[in-house]
Amino acid sequence: IGATPVTALAESAGLAINNGIAVDSRLRTSDKHIFAAGDCCSFPMALYGGRRVRLEAWRNAQEQGALAARNMLGAELEHTAVPxxxxxxxxxxxxxxxxxxxxxxxxxxxxxxxxxxxxxxxxxxxxxxxxxxxxxxxxxxxxxxxxxxxxxxxxxxxxxxxxxxxxxxxxxxx
Missing domain, CATH: 3.30.390.30 (FAD/NAD-linked reductase, C-terminal dimerisation domain)
Known part of the structure; x- marks a missing residue:
């Protein structure tokens, strides 16, 4: 059936949208001070040639949430988990x-x-x-x-x- 990410708040904040809130490999949005994680965001996967994907799975949301928190604290780690x-x-x-x-x-x-x-x-x-x-x-x-x-x-x-x-x-x- 699929799902559609709710991006109205991100759009009103001027963030880039691309099949969800567009983030970089460190889960940073087009505003370097805002991060997004989980089902709402699409991100580039180096493992698949940098192709931008959005994953709708609890494990991805959990891993990305933890990674976004570490990066907000200055870690600068890339999302590399295999879906x-x-x-x-x-x-x-x-x-x-x-x-x-x-x-x-x-x-x-x-x-x-x-x-x-x-x-x-x-x-x-x-x-x-x-x-x-x-x-x-x-x-x-x-x-x-x-x-x-x-x-x-x-x-x-x-x-x-x-x-x-x-x-x-x-x-x-x-």
């Missing part, structure tokens, strides 16, 4: 790390018990995102490891991602 989402659908849990837009290929790893993960790869082999579904927490550990691989801009071999014999933790150590 992560989850949803429970009856007995199944869906978890997603990263953003799949721009993927040139998708490979699948079966985890058994009806659980699996799809890995979305860019044309150059960079892991962009991982989407998993399974009963309970069947995909949680693998999605967390995929999230770390995405953060490192890893380029694992597709055959390593599809093989249940290759542990994702081993790919992190490589």
């Amino acid at each position: 992560w989402f989850w949803s429970d659908q009856y007995d199944f849990t869906l978890q997603i790390a990263g953003l799949p837009e721009g993927a040139a290929s998708v490979v699948r790893r079966d985890l058994g018990g009806g659980a699996f993960i799809l890995f979305h790869l860019a044309a150059d082999g960079q892991l962009l995102s991982a989407s998993g579904i399974g009963p309970g927490n069947a995909v949680a550990r693998n999605i967390r490891l995929a999230e770390m691989l995405i953060a490192r801009q890893a380029r694992p071999e597709p055959s390593e991602l599809t093989s249940s014999d290759v542990k994702l933790k081993k790919l992190l150590a490589a």
Whole structure:
């Protein structure tokens, strides 16, 4: 269904708007004294070529709120967290790390018990995102490891991602 950020106050304050309140990588608005965080703001993601995104997820709002507070106190840290989402659908849990837009290929790893993960790869082999579904927490550990691989801009071999014999933790150590 989607959501529309409420930006009237920011607009009346003269702040730049771009699919929400436009902020820089440090969550600073077009007024250097005003910060914005969470669902209301769009920000550039270096991990995805500086593409501006707006994320509607509690984890993002929580991470950005804490980062904005640190930056208001002078930290000057950039927002670098990998997007992560989850949803429970009856007995199944869906978890997603990263953003799949721009993927040139998708490979699948079966985890058994009806659980699996799809890995979305860019044309150059960079892991962009991982989407998993399974009963309970069947995909949680693998999605967390995929999230770390995405953060490192890893380029694992597709055959390593599809093989249940290759542990994702081993790919992190490589």
